[in-house]
Amino acid sequence: MVFGQVVIGPPGSGKTTYCNGMSQFLQLIGRKVAIINLDPANDSLPYECAINIEDLIKLSDVMTEHSLGPNGDHYFLFDFPGQVELFFLHANAKNVITKLIKSLNLRLTAMHLVDAHLCSDPGKYVSALLLSLSTMLHMELPHINVLSKIDLIENYGKLAFNLDFYTDVLDLSYLQHHLDQDPRSAKYRKLTKELCEVIDNYSIVNFTTLDIQDKESVGNLVKLIDKSNGYIFAGIEASAVEFSKIAIATEANLVVRKLHSSLFFFMPPCRHTGGTWGRKKGNPINLFRSSTSSLSNT
Numbered sequence: 001m002v003f004g005q006v007v008i009g010p011p012g013s014g015k016t017t018y019c020n021g022m023s024q025f026l027q028l029i030g031r032k033v034a035i036i037n038l039d040p041a042n043d044s045l046p047y048e049c050a051i052n053i054e055d056l057i058k059l060s061d062v063m064t065e066h067s068l069g070p071n072g073d074h075y076f077l078f079d080f081p082g083q084v085e086l087f088f089l090h091a092n093a094k095n096v097i098t099k100l101i102k103s104l105n106l107r108l109t110a111m112h113l114v115d116a117h118l119c120s121d122p123g124k125y126v127s128a129l130l131l132s133l134s135t136m137l138h139m140e141l142p143h144i145n146v147l148s149k150i151d152l153i154e155n156y157g158k159l160a161f162n163l164d165f166y167t168d169v170l171d172l173s174y175l176q177h178h179l180d181q182d183p184r185s186a187k188y189r190k191l192t193k194e195l196c197e198v199i200d201n202y203s204i205v206n207f208t209t210l211d212i213q214d215k216e217s218v219g220n221l222v223k224l225i226d227k228s229n230g231y232i233f234a235g236i237e238a239s240a241v242e243f244s245k246i247a248i249a250t251e252a253n254l255v256v257r258k259l260h261s262s263l264f265f266f267m268p269p270c271r272h273t274g275g276t277w278g279r280k281k282g283n284p285i286n287l288f289r290s291s292t293s294s295l296s297n298t
């Protein structure tokens with residue numbers, strides 16, 4: 001069995017950045033990651049990908065050449081284009097994913113990224129809910145909706161409700177009330193009400209939050225993904241190895257050094273190290289790289 005994620009979401013929601021940060025994180029905890037870029041418009045990739053659609057060669061050829069696939073025991077991250085109709089309407093992307101799942105015995109989770117700034121406007125938030133619901137129903141995969149770039153949420157002004165309201169998709173009638181205050185939304189009142197009822201009736205949409213530069217945030221998300229696609233069950237031994245990699249050492253001081261340098265996601269953010277990785281914009285992955293090398297140097 002091979003595990004992985006299908007990373008989808010509207011343009012600019014952070015898919016490529018997510019694949020970059022997530023792959024660094026997973027490699028640090030000992031998983032062999034292969035990123036598959038399926039977005040032909042991704043002209044400046046921040047990550048090294050195992051397979052790039054731009055090369056226009058068959059997936060099977062690449063897998064043979066690089067010994068990827070089930071026997072290589074890699075973890076796959078599929079970076080898709082941002083055309084949302086591919087994931088809630090058209091059958092093509094789903095057909096490709098289904099074929100890959102069958103032929104490679106994949107266990108995939110759909111990671112649906114939505115920019116958190118949509119919470120700052122009730123109308124946009126309703127659209128994000130509808131998009132998420134339609135995508136969940138269409139994709140038929142284990143699915144996690146993510147409010148990405150949560151670190152920027154405060155830049156868009158005070159939210160009308162607590163963040164929990166948006167992540168847990170609480171009583172949408174409050175949202176309608178809020179929309180009613182805006183004269184521009186008045187003529188859509190009935191439509192909004194009906195749409196909110198559809199979302200309420202399904203009751204399957206919720207969100208988790210992500211700041212791709214925050215190691216704790218990424219670590220929590222990995223735990224959710226591992227539960228959703230069964231990695232934790234198939235990989236119990238592997239997980240034990242992943243965790244023990246960080247803890248096992250013959251000398252006590254080595255253990256302490258390794259813990260400080262790499263065991264970040266079990267611990268609350270540490271004040272003197274800042275508790276985040278790669279805070280510097282444009283360089284979100286280097287801290288993982290340096291952590292890995294500090295591990296191997298010890």
Ligand SMILES: Nc1nc2c(ncn2[C@@H]2O[C@H](COP(=O)(O)OP(=O)(O)OP(=O)(O)O)[C@@H](O)[C@H]2O)c(=O)[nH]1
Pocket residue numbers: 009010011012013014015016017018039042081082148149150151152210211212213
């Ligand atoms: N502050 C912050 N910025 C982020 C985060 N994730 C992504 N970004 C920024 O958002 C912008 C868009 O990110 P991309 O990863 O290119 O988004 P994408 O979904 O792959 O975009 P398309 O390929 O156009 O669909 C970039 O400038 C990223 O640096 C985040 O968690 N926090």
